[in-house]
Amino acid sequence: MTTDKPELDSTEEIFSDYFAIVANAKEYPQRGETNPRAIMIEYMRLTESYEKLLKTSVRISKMGDKTQKKLLKYKELVDSLKHLD
Numbered sequence: 001m002t003t004d005k006p007e008l009d010s011t012e013e014i015f016s017d018y019f020a021i022v023a024n025a026k027e028y029p030q031r032g033e034t035n036p037r038a039i040m041i042e043y044m045r046l047t048e049s050y051e052k053l054l055k056t057s058v059r060i061s062k063m064g065d066k067t068q069k070k071l072l073k074y075k076e077l078v079d080s081l082k083h084l085d
Helices: 012-031 036-084
Strands: none
Touching: 012 036
């Protein structure tokens, strides 16, 4: 498996740390690790990363929802101003 980093666009750049963690997790089984403790540590690292990613995704969704609500209010305002003309 290659360790080349995929080219990320500006949107994906915020998630670059998570892409690296996923790449590491995908390579982990190929290393032949059989120690249960080491496997559990890697599993915990992956779940902690997933939790952070989930929280980031929720935060981004909330920001998007707030922005959409503001845009809809402004659109209604503009539409009502157009009808006044």
